[in-house]
Amino acid sequence: MNSPVISFEEAIKIVRQLAKSSYWQGMYNKAKELHIDLFKNKREFSKIQLEFLNYLSFYSSIYLDINLGEVTEEVLENDIYEDAYMYYKMKGEKKEKEKKRPMNNKDLPLRMRENKRTQWVFRTPKKVGI
Amino acid sequence: MTEKTIENRKVSEIEEIKNKAKQMLKEMKVEESISDNKIEFEYNNNKYRVVQPSYKEKMEANKRRLEKQIAMLKEKDENGNFKYMSEKDLYLLYKERGIDLQEYDRKIELLKNRELELSNQLGKALKEKEQGKEAIKKEIEEVRDRVKELIMDKTYFLEVSIEQQVNVFLYSYFTSIMTEVYKDNKWVKVWNSFDEYENEEDEKLLNLAISYSTLLIINNG
Numbered sequence: 001m002n003s004p005v006i007s008f009e010e011a012i013k014i015v016r017q018l019a020k021s022s023y024w025q026g027m028y029n030k031a032k033e034l035h036i037d038l039f040k041n042k043r044e045f046s047k048i049q050l051e052f053l054n055y056l057s058f059y060s061s062i063y064l065d066i067n068l069g070e071v072t073e074e075v076l077e078n079d080i081y082e083d084a085y086m087y088y089k090m091k092g093e094k095k096e097k098e099k100k101r102p103m104n105n106k107d108l109p110l111r112m113r114e115n116k117r118t119q120w121v122f123r124t125p126k127k128v129g130i
Numbered sequence: 131m132t133e134k135t136i137e138n139r140k141v142s143e144i145e146e147i148k149n150k151a152k153q154m155l156k157e158m159k160v161e162e163s164i165s166d167n168k169i170e171f172e173y174n175n176n177k178y179r180v181v182q183p184s185y186k187e188k189m190e191a192n193k194r195r196l197e198k199q200i201a202m203l204k205e206k207d208e209n210g211n212f213k214y215m216s217e218k219d220l221y222l223l224y225k226e227r228g229i230d231l232q233e234y235d236r237k238i239e240l241l242k243n244r245e246l247e248l249s250n251q252l253g254k255a256l257k258e259k260e261q262g263k264e265a266i267k268k269e270i271e272e273v274r275d276r277v278k279e280l281i282m283d284k285t286y287f288l289e290v291s292i293e294q295q296v297n298v299f300l301y302s303y304f305t306s307i308m309t310e311v312y313k314d315n316k317w318v319k320v321w322n323s324f325d326e327y328e329n330e331e332d333e334k335l336l337n338l339a340i341s342y343s344t345l346l347i348i349n350n351g
Contacts, residue, residue: 001151001155001172002172002173002174002334002338003155003159003171003172003173003338004152004155004156004159005337005338005341006156006159006160006341006342006345007341008344008345010156011156011160011163011345014156014157014160014161015160015164017157018157018160018161018164038165039164039165039166039167040165040166040167041166041167041182044167044182045167046163046167046182046345046346046347047345047346047347048160048163048164048345048346049163049164049167052164070257071256071257072256072259074256075256078267080252080267080270080271081252081256081263081267083249084248084249084250084252084253084256084266084267084270085252085253085256085257086253087246087249087250087253088249088250088252088253088254088256088257089253089257091250091253
């Protein structure tokens with residue numbers, strides 16, 4: 001039997017299924033714990049390998065949220081639910097981060113801003129009378 | 131049940147099994163490409179494989195890409211006009227012919243933003259266990275289909291651009307150097323030169339080699 005032609009779009013769908021599988025999720029967790037290589041090559045990752053790594057982390061995050069009770073297993077029903085949940089989650093995390101971000105010098109009132117100018121370097125030298 | 135109905139049922143069952151086998155093969159090939167960075171495939175009882183190009187081969191491919199781009203930029207027809215057009219030129223030309231590609235870009239961006247809005251609503255509904263998830267999902271599917279259609283139309287319009295042609299050339303060049311065949315107990319290149327590849331008459335073999343090498347081409351080309 002001749003091998004089938006695979007389009008990149010089809011390949012990405014398969015990559016998602018594989019990354020979602022308990023086998024690859026288990027391998028991903030072991031690889032993180034024990035520093036095992038997931039691929040035979042250690043560099044020069046192909047497009048498909050990079051996509052796979054992204055989806056391993058994507059599904060690992062969803063499974064963790066299900067275990068923590070943040071969301072129900074319903075999220076795993078289809079790709080659109082999964083993408084939407086992760087988008088909503090990331091947007092929320094971004095907002096949280098922005099709230100927690102230490103105030104920038106420019107956010108402070110003028111009188112409270114830290115003066116970082118080096119007085120000694122740029123100070124006009126005193127005129128010394130001779 | 132008539133004989134014809136039984137026959138039809140058998141044919142559709144066989145079709146289903148064939149499709150399942152094909153899908154399983156596809157899954158195996160993708161998994162193989164993920165773990166090994168090499169993909170073996172069979173064609174006409176011969177064993178083939180695509181492998182990552184070496185650093186030297188990649189440098190050569192980049193050199194050829196630049197040469198191709200410069201040649202296409204310079205080439206003129208018998209009237210002294212440039213033979214090939216860049217995407218920017220094509221945007222202007224299509225506008226003269228009543229097709230506004232910038233409008234396509236605007237529509238795509240608007241639809242993508244709409245998809246993000248809907249995704250946010252759906253994500254919230256999933257987290258807060260709210261109702262109406264299926265309706266939002268359906269709308270997202272419609273938006274995605276519309277974006278896909280617009281992108282396909284735009285790709286069709288810009289297919290003749292220098293940028294697209296150079297890309298096609300690069301992928302073809304990579305396929306020509308990445309594909310090997312198992313002969314006399316060793317792996318050898320299928321095509322000894324790019325000319326040989328371009329003159330290959332077996333379209334099925336070309337399609338297979340292109341489809342597998344595309345999965346392996348690294349991000350930075």
